[in-house]
Amino acid sequence: MKKITTRVTSWVILGLIAMGSSSCSFFEIDNYDAPDVTINGEVVDVATGRPVLTDQGSEGIRVRLTELSWGDNVEHNPDFYCMPNGKFRNTKIFKGNYHINIEGPFIPILRRSQDGTIVADESIVMDLESSHDVRFEVQPFLQVEWVGEPTVQNGKITAQVRVTRAVNSADFKSKMEPIRQYNDDLLNMTDIQFFVSYSSSIGYRARDERWSSRLDYAGKSFDPLFGETITLVSNGQIPTGRTVYIRAAARINCDTPVGSGVRRWNYNEAKEVLVN
Numbered sequence: 001m002k003k004i005t006t007r008v009t010s011w012v013i014l015g016l017i018a019m020g021s022s023s024c025s026f027f028e029i030d031n032y033d034a035p036d037v038t039i040n041g042e043v044v045d046v047a048t049g050r051p052v053l054t055d056q057g058s059e060g061i062r063v064r065l066t067e068l069s070w071g072d073n074v075e076h077n078p079d080f081y082c083m084p085n086g087k088f089r090n091t092k093i094f095k096g097n098y099h100i101n102i103e104g105p106f107i108p109i110l111r112r113s114q115d116g117t118i119v120a121d122e123s124i125v126m127d128l129e130s131s132h133d134v135r136f137e138v139q140p141f142l143q144v145e146w147v148g149e150p151t152v153q154n155g156k157i158t159a160q161v162r163v164t165r166a167v168n169s170a171d172f173k174s175k176m177e178p179i180r181q182y183n184d185d186l187l188n189m190t191d192i193q194f195f196v197s198y199s200s201s202i203g204y205r206a207r208d209e210r211w212s213s214r215l216d217y218a219g220k221s222f223d224p225l226f227g228e229t230i231t232l233v234s235n236g237q238i239p240t241g242r243t244v245y246i247r248a249a250a251r252i253n254c255d256t257p258v259g260s261g262v263r264r265w266n267y268n269e270a271k272e273v274l275v276n
Contacts, residue, residue: 033095035092035093036091036092037093037095037129037130037131038089038090038091038093038130039065039088039131039134040087040088040089040132040134041063041082041088041100041102041134041135041136042087042134042136043087043088043106043138044135045137045138045139045140045143045166046139047166051086051087052086052104052106052138052140052266053084053085053086053144053266053267053269054082054083054084054104054105054203054265055084055203055204055205055265056083056201056205056206057081057203057204059204059205060081060082060203060264061081061088061102061103062079062080062081062103062104063079063080063088063090063100063101064076064079064100064101064102065077065099065100066098066099066101067096067098068096068125069097082102082104084201084203084270093128095128097125097128098125098127099123099124100123100125100126102123102136102138103257104138104264105140105141105142105264105265106138106139106140106167106256107138107139107141107175108179108258109122109123109138110122111175111178113178113179114179114181119179120175122136122137139166139175141167141172141251141254141266142163142164142165142166142189142251142266143164143165143166144161144162144163144192144248144249145161145163145164146159146161146268146269147161150246150271150273152274152275152276155236155237155238155240155275156233156234156236156237156238157196157275158231158232158234159194159231160230160232161229161232161250162227163192163225163230165187169184172186172187180259185253186252186253187253188217188220188252188253189217189222189223189225189226189250189251189252189253190216190217190251190252190253190263191214191215191216191217191250192214192215192217192230193212193213193214193248193249193250193265194213194214194232194234194246194248195247195248195249196211196212196234196244196245196246197211197212197244197245198242198244198245199245200245200270202245202246202247203247203267204249204265210235210236211235211236211244212234213234213235232248234246238275239275240275241275241276242274243272243273243274243275244272245270246271246273247271248267248268249265249266250265251263251265
């Protein structure tokens with residue numbers, strides 16, 4: 001038994017040595033630097049310089065980084081999204097050469113024909129090495145503005161907005177027709193949302209369904225109302241003594257990115273309301 005034990009022990013030792021020599025990489029130290037590059041960005045209306053207000057989530061402005069350092073067939077980094085004020089920030093990026101593109105409720109800045117040919121490209125390619133600021137100037141589909149101040153009565157909030165086109169019909173057609181199957185129905189207003197919430201980050205993802213409301217429009221029925229004052233009224237009855245936030249959003253019948261089926265809203269700024 002002792003002799004057998006010695007042989008077994010010898011084989012175990014030899015096996016461990018062989019495993020160690022063939023698997024040295026398992027014990028190597030990861031010497032890659034941690035992702036410590038920061039990018040700060042803003043998305044503004046090219047005509048006014050004002051921020052393009054958005055939703056804080058997948059219905060908002062999507063930011064896509066693709067590291068080109070690895071070659072032409074590399075996959076893009078995980079997407080992230082703008083904050084409601086149209087700004088974005090990412091502090092965990094590896095150093096490298098990147099393509100930066102954004103998609104939202106505006107004329108796409110990178111436009112490809114249906115056969116894949118690039119017809120316009122206002123995206124950014126740059127080396128990211130430390131901390132960087134970038135600015136995108138876009139043509140939003142719509143502008144949504146408050147008219148006056150909201151009023152409260154019997155637990156209901158009444159507010160007024162004005163919706164205008166931020167890109168005219170001719171310019172919209174000239175830029176969208178080459179990149180998709182085009183018809184004039186893409187310009188149709190489909191709905192105005194009136195969001196109510198306890199959250200200051202109010203939007204589609206942070207709304208209280210008990211009190212939020214919407215107005216829907218079929219076909220071109222909204223066309224005569226562009227530039228006119230629209231009255232919005234909350235649903236239900238908000239408890240008195242509560243502070244809530246309100247926000248309005250409107251969208252047209254145009255999905256971005258093309259073919260995604262996601263029709264994104266243009267927003268106005270949030271307002272704080274005391275229900276008394």
